[in-house]
Amino acid sequence: MNVTGIRRKEIRLINFITEWIKGDHTEKQIVLMISLMVGVCTGLTAFVLKSLIEEIKHLLTSEFAAEDTNLLYLVFPAVGILLSLLFVNYIVRADISHGVTKILYAMSRGRSRIKSHNRWSSIIASAITIGFGGSVGAEAPIVLTGAAWGSDFGKRFHLPPKTLMLLVGCGAAGAVSGVFKAPIAGLVFVLEVLMLDLSFSSLLPLMVTSITSVCVSYAFYGTAPQFDFNLSKAFSIDIIPGCILLGVACGLVSLYFTRTMNWLEGIFGRIKRKRHKFLLGAIVLGVLIYFFPAMYGEGYDVINQLINNVPAKEIMHNTLFYGKDSNLLIYLGLVLIFKVFATTATNGGGGCGGVFAPSLFLGCIAGFLFAHLWDWGFRLDVGSTCYVSPKNCGLYGMAGLMSGVMHAPLTGIFLIAELTGGYDLFVPLMIVSVISYLTINLFEPHSIYAMRLARRGQLITHNKDSAILTLLSLESLIEKNFKTVTPDMPLRQFIVTISQSHRNLFPVVDANGRLLGVVPLDAVRLYMFRPELYHQYKVSNFMVEPPAVLMVNDPLSVVTQKFEETKTWNLPVVDENRQYIGFISRSGLFNSYRETLIKFSEE
Numbered sequence: 001m002n003v004t005g006i007r008r009k010e011i012r013l014i015n016f017i018t019e020w021i022k023g024d025h026t027e028k029q030i031v032l033m034i035s036l037m038v039g040v041c042t043g044l045t046a047f048v049l050k051s052l053i054e055e056i057k058h059l060l061t062s063e064f065a066a067e068d069t070n071l072l073y074l075v076f077p078a079v080g081i082l083l084s085l086l087f088v089n090y091i092v093r094a095d096i097s098h099g100v101t102k103i104l105y106a107m108s109r110g111r112s113r114i115k116s117h118n119r120w121s122s123i124i125a126s127a128i129t130i131g132f133g134g135s136v137g138a139e140a141p142i143v144l145t146g147a148a149w150g151s152d153f154g155k156r157f158h159l160p161p162k163t164l165m166l167l168v169g170c171g172a173a174g175a176v177s178g179v180f181k182a183p184i185a186g187l188v189f190v191l192e193v194l195m196l197d198l199s200f201s202s203l204l205p206l207m208v209t210s211i212t213s214v215c216v217s218y219a220f221y222g223t224a225p226q227f228d229f230n231l232s233k234a235f236s237i238d239i240i241p242g243c244i245l246l247g248v249a250c251g252l253v254s255l256y257f258t259r260t261m262n263w264l265e266g267i268f269g270r271i272k273r274k275r276h277k278f279l280l281g282a283i284v285l286g287v288l289i290y291f292f293p294a295m296y297g298e299g300y301d302v303i304n305q306l307i308n309n310v311p312a313k314e315i316m317h318n319t320l321f322y323g324k325d326s327n328l329l330i331y332l333g334l335v336l337i338f339k340v341f342a343t344t345a346t347n348g349g350g351g352c353g354g355v356f357a358p359s360l361f362l363g364c365i366a367g368f369l370f371a372h373l374w375d376w377g378f379r380l381d382v383g384s385t386c387y388v389s390p391k392n393c394g395l396y397g398m399a400g401l402m403s404g405v406m407h408a409p410l411t412g413i414f415l416i417a418e419l420t421g422g423y424d425l426f427v428p429l430m431i432v433s434v435i436s437y438l439t440i441n442l443f444e445p446h447s448i449y450a451m452r453l454a455r456r457g458q459l460i461t462h463n464k465d466s467a468i469l470t471l472l473s474l475e476s477l478i479e480k481n482f483k484t485v486t487p488d489m490p491l492r493q494f495i496v497t498i499s500q501s502h503r504n505l506f507p508v509v510d511a512n513g514r515l516l517g518v519v520p521l522d523a524v525r526l527y528m529f530r531p532e533l534y535h536q537y538k539v540s541n542f543m544v545e546p547p548a549v550l551m552v553n554d555p556l557s558v559v560t561q562k563f564e565e566t567k568t569w570n571l572p573v574v575d576e577n578r579q580y581i582g583f584i585s586r587s588g589l590f591n592s593y594r595e596t597l598i599k600f601s602e603e
Contacts, residue, residue: 027159027163030157030159031159031163031166031167031205032204032205032208034150034153034154034157034167034170034205035167035170035205035206035208035209035212036208036209036212037153038146038149038150038153038167038170038171038174038209038212039170039174039177039208039209039210039211039212039213039215039216040212040213040216041119041146041149041174042142042145042146042149042171042174042175042177042178042209042213043174043177043178043212043213043214043215043216043217044216045119045123045142045145045146045149045175045178046142046175046178046179046213046216046217047178047216047217047220047221048123049123049126049127049138049141049142049145049179050138050179052123052127052131053126053127053130053131053138053297053298054131055131056127056128056130056131056132057130057131057296057297060072060076060131060132060133061076061296064317064318065318066313066314066317066318066322067317067318067322067323068318068322069290069318069319069320070290070318071290073133073286073289073290073293073296073318074286074287074289074290075286076132076133076289077132077133077134077135077282077285077286077289077296077346078282078283078285078286079132080128080129080130080131080132080133080134080351081129081132081134081278081281081282081285081346081349081350081351082278082282082350083128083132084125084126084128084129084134084350084351084352085274085278085349085350085351087121087124087125087128088121088125088350088352089274091121092117092121092125094115094117094121096117096118096121096122096125096141096144096352100140100143100144100172100193100194100354100449103143103144103147103168103172103194114144114147114148114151114152114168115148116148116152117148118144118145118147118148119145119148119149119152120145122141122142122144122145122148122352123141123142123145125141125351125352126138126141126142126352126353128352129346129351129352129353130297130298130353131297133285133289133296133297134285134297134346134351134352134353135285135288135289135295135296135297135299135339135342135343135345135346135353135358136298136343136346136347136351136352136353136354136355136357136358137298137353137354137355137356137357137358137359137360138179138298138353138354138356138357139175139176139179139180139354139356139357140353140354140355140356141352141353141354142175142178142179143171143172143175143176143354145171145175146170146171146172146173146174146175146178146213147168147169147171147172147175148171149171149174150164150167150168150169150170150171150172151164151167151168151171153167154167154168166202166205166206167205168194169190169194169206170190170205170206170208170209171209172186172189172190172194173186173187173189173190173206173209173210173213174186174209174210174212174213175213176189176415177209177210177211177213177214177217178213178214178216178217179217180226180415180418180419181214181217181218181221181223181225181226181418181419182214182414182415182418182419183207183210183211183213183214183418184210184414184418185411185414185415185418186210186213186214187203187206187207187210188408188410188411188414189408189411189415190206191410192406192407192408192409192410192411193406193407193408193411193447193449225418225419225420225421226300226419226420227300227303227304227307227419227420228304228307228308229307229308229391229395229420229421230308231392231424231425232389232391232392233388233389233392234424235424235425235427235428239387239388239428240428240431242374242388242393243396243428243431243432243435244431244435245370245374246367246370246374246393246396246397246400246432246435247400247431247432247433247434247435247436247438247439248435248436248439249366249370249400250363250366250367250396250397250400250401250403250404250432250435250436250439251400251404251435251436251437251438251439251440252439252440253336253362253363253366253401253404254359254400254401254403254404254405254436254439254440255404255439255440255443255444256340257339257340257355257358257359257362257401257405257448258404258405258440258444258448259444260340260341260344261340261343261344261355261448264340264341264344264345264348265344265347265348267348268280268281268344268348268349274350277348277349277350278349278350279349280345280348280349281345281346281347281348281349281350281351282345282349284341284342284345284349285342285345285346285349288338288341288342288345289342291319291320292319292331292334292335292338292342293317293318293319294315294316294331294335295335295338295339295342298357298361299357299358299360299361300357300360300361302315302361302364302365303360303361303364303394303398306364306365306368306390306391306394307364307391307394307395307420308391309390309391311325312325312328313325315328315331315332316328316331319331329369329372332365332368332369333369335365336362336365336366336369339358339361339362340358340362343355343358355405355448356402359398359401359402359405359406360398360401360402362397362401363394363397363398363399363400363401363402364394364395364397364398365394365397366397366400366401367390367393367394367395367396367397367398367400368390368391368393368394368397370393370397371388371389371390371392371393371394372390374387374388374393375387375388375390392425392428395416395420395425395429396425396428396429396432397432398412398416398419399412399413399415399416399429399432399433399436400412400432400433400435400436401436402415402416402433403432403433403434403436403437404436404437404439404440405440405447405448406447406448406449407437407440407441407444407446407447408447409430409433409434409436409437410433412429412433412436413426413429413430413433416429417429475552476592477584477588477589477592478552478573478581478582478583478584479582479583479584479585479588480581480582480583481502481503482501482503482505482506482507482582482583483497483498483500483501483503483506484506484507484508484509484580485497485506485507485508485509485519485539486508486509486510486511486539487508487510487516487517487538487539487540487543488538488539488540489538489539490534490535490537490538491524491527491533491534491535491536491537491538491539491541492531492534492535494506494519494524494538494539495524495528495534498521498524498528504520504521504522505518505519505520505521505570505583506518506519506520506521506539507572507580507583508539508540508543509580512579513579513580514574514577514578514579514580515546515549515572515574515578515579515580516543517543517544517545517546518543518544518545518546518572519539519542519543519544520544523542523544524542546571546572547566547568547571548562548565548566548568548571549571549572549573549574549578550562550571550572550573550574550584551573551574551575551576552573552574552575552576552581553576556589559571559584559589560589563586563589568586569585569586569587570583570584570585570586571583571584
């Protein structure tokens with residue numbers, strides 16, 4: 001059978017399933033069935049992505065001798081970025097970077113509509129990038145993939161925006177659940193990071209997707225936690241001061257990671273040509289991985305080594321530090337400092353990946369280093385019981401960095417507990433996560449994902465008023481039934497225009513359509529019934545500056561602020577070249593706000 005025949009059968013099967021689901025089922029039943037399908041799809045795509053990354057990495061590096069440095073570490077990352085860049089530019093032809101930020105934007109401004117190519121494009125690009133050594137994580141791409149599945153199913157069934165938003169959240173929850181085998185963390189991730197304002201009844205589809213996705217992962221990988229971990233030192237009250245200080249340290253490391261990444265992204269953003277971005281990213285990444293192979297890929301191997309007390313030489317393989325076990329802390333400290341450079345160089349150069357895995361990687365290293373420094377401080381006190389376990393602190397640090405970087409303390413707590421099966425460490429995990437979150441919140445009010453949108457006023461939040469404003473579209477509020485006039489139009493002709501208009505405000509534009517001012521009807525009222533004055537006046541005699549002018553890209557928060565400041569009922573809208581577009585009325589904004597609020601609040 002040819003490809004066309006297979007494709008036709010596939011389309012018929014999809015249409016049959018779609019019609020059956022629509023059937024006599026209610027919208028809630030349809031959403032539950034879709035959430036089940038999204039769970040299956042996200043579980044399968046998580047398996048495909050992880051398998052591709054492992055196969056590529058094994059193919060490239062399995063023959064490397066651990067005791068020697070290898071020049072191929074300079075080459076492989078550049079090849080991976082180049083292949084990913086070519087794939088995105090010539091096959092996808094769309095931007096697929098910053099996966100979670102893209103989801104937040106889609107939910108805030110795009111009514112949760114995510115382009116269909118994200119179901120597969122992020123998987124291929126990130127597998128190539130990470131498999132060849134890109135120092136990023138696969139979780140953000142898989143989350144974007146899951147969200148794309150949810151969005152696609154929602155669009156196929158013509159579901160309303162609020163339900164579509166829920167299905168996008170289901171896709172994200174299923175992705176985290178499937179890739180980590182952590183259903184609770186997947187659920188909490190959607191509530192904390194994607195910031196959905198969900199009712200209790202909306203949690204059921206999220207749970208269905210999370211459970212389904214993790215069951216698919218169990219079918220391929222078994223039910224064991226992702227990281228092998230054996231508890232060596234149980235929690236005791238004596239280590240609480242250490243946990244508090246570790247939380248502060250994690251918050252500061254999170255701040256360093258966030259601020260440095262933003263600074264480096266700004267440098268890449270100022271480079272206009274993609275080839276120059278690629279060269280800079282490839283050189284920085286290749287050099288860093290050559291000297292610090294621990295940065296190759298996601299770094300989960302290093303995490304496993306640190307929390308299982310493997311010999312130092314296994315952690316420092318293929319480096320100049322190999323065989324010098326006493327230099328382990330120096331090596332890890334350098335990795336802690338330069339990891340953010342490798343991560344930003346990967347994405348800035350054209351690779352595809354997220355900060356999920358780098359956060360866990362740095363958190364484990366930060367916790368491991370803190371434990372050694374803390375224990376060193378108590379060595380003189382022979383009777384002290386305040387010693388902490390480095391492997392335990394590695395887990396605490398993972399939760400702390402995730403909490404700080406993503407502003408998601410609950411996600412950090414449950415994810416680490418599910419990743420390792422370390423449920424006996426819940427109390428210290430909670431302490432470190434909360435303290436880390438409180439520490440970074442003093443400096444950064446938004447997560448690394450959200451801050452880009454927050455600066456532009458495009459971020460949906462748990463604040464109901466702010467959430468409604470971000471759901472509204474400025475373009476949908478623009479009224480275009482205002483009659484335009486020119487400044488040299490005679491009063492006689494202007495009176496004819498007034499008689500044909502149903503509005504009491506007239507925008508004045510030049511020959512190129514640029515807004516010059518406005519004429520209120522009240523300004524002309526005294527002259528309308530005096531024909532003898534018609535030849536003496538032009539529109540320019542009555543034109544005034546509008547109280548404020550709105551840009552077409554202004555967020556609704558800015559629009560409402562300008563209405564509040566000017567106390568007017570209508571404001572003109574222009575583009576970046578001051579080309580007149582239309583008006584927004586205070587009453588139209590209020591009515592749209594009220595309608596959206598009612599829909600948003602419905603169960």
